[in-house]
Amino acid sequence: MKKIGVVLSGCGVFDGSEIHEAVLTLLAIDRNGCEAVCMAPDMELDEVNHLTSEPTGARRNVLAESARIARGRIRNISDVKAADLDAVIFPGGYGAAKNLCNFAEKGAGASIHPDVARLLKEMALAKKPIGAICIAPALIAAALGKELRPKVTIGTDAGTAAAINATGSEHVDCPVTEFVVDKENKIVTTPAYMLAKRISEACEGIDKTVKAVVGLI
């Protein structure tokens, strides 16, 4: 059974992984006959109250919160190598842009969590497919833009697209139920909740993205 890494960044759209995107990714991986390997970095995040969208000032652990989505079956990303995986997928949520890197604050000049950067480089070097959803393509752009100049989408947001282009990557506008494939780099991206008004819209783009990732293995 092919193993697809799912890199989580917490549990909740405002301070971690977007939960719907993460779960729909796990569902699509299973339905494509593959095994999901959930992982996250062992680091702290800044907690946001999801009722008010306001930071609380408290901190939570990214790995322990991500374990909620993974029902406890999760690995520390520092222990995962590209050799363990056939592909990797990054769901969105602010955690992808605040915890796995600091794109939300720094834009094109973002620094990437060292283990995320390492795994992405290993995957790219091994020519193994990389999927990214919602805002997570900005993380891929910031991590791999200079070397690979990948084509990615986060939908149609002009400011984010400009920041992605500034990394050396190329942003391509894309509707919510579709996806963008960079065949040369084996990178597949979809807008999901960057554009979705309904969970079924996000699901359609994610289903297509996961299928395309599996097809590139």
Next chain:
Amino acid sequence: MKKIGVVLSGCGVFDGSEIHEAVLTLLAIDRNGCEAVCMAPDMELDEVNHLTSEPTGARRNVLAESARIARGRIRNISDVKAADLDAVIFPGGYGAAKNLCNFAEKGAGASIHPDVARLLKEMALAKKPIGAICIAPALIAAALGKELRPKVTIGTDAGTAAAINATGSEHVDCPVTEFVVDKENKIVTTPAYMLAKRISEACEGIDKTVKAVVGLI
């Protein structure tokens, strides 16, 4: 558009709502052309570390944690009446048995959160359909067993089934991808992660359950 309440109990299988079940319920509601109305009680839960399955001793707010699954769009269940809804569905997770009631500790003699008990009685009186997933049918049994003697399933677990029967309800064994309908009481239940080994199995039972609930409106 028909409105289907989704009663959440936190965010994470060990101390709140089972996240996969909750998200798959929201997806199925959307795909059936209905609107999900997420709600949860404003109360505290006992936090469990989902890496270790151990209680941490800390507490979290059920409504604020449930808001993570609802992407911030959630109501306090104390403000929701049966008149606002066409149906209601309870995803599983320990939160359904520890926060919405204390079935996990007390079994058939469980007491029910007052607003959950009130809403369930209002829905039953109005002959509006009730769905319940995983362990949540035990909550329905404890809340409505004496009056309605509903038929429900939590799968095949003999101890839980006996506790459900002790409420006056009738437990019916059911495989993971199927569901049980009590037509007289308009109650639909499915085992999901009481039995599921894979997310796609849970999804199949939940899809059928939501469709059956919608069909009973």
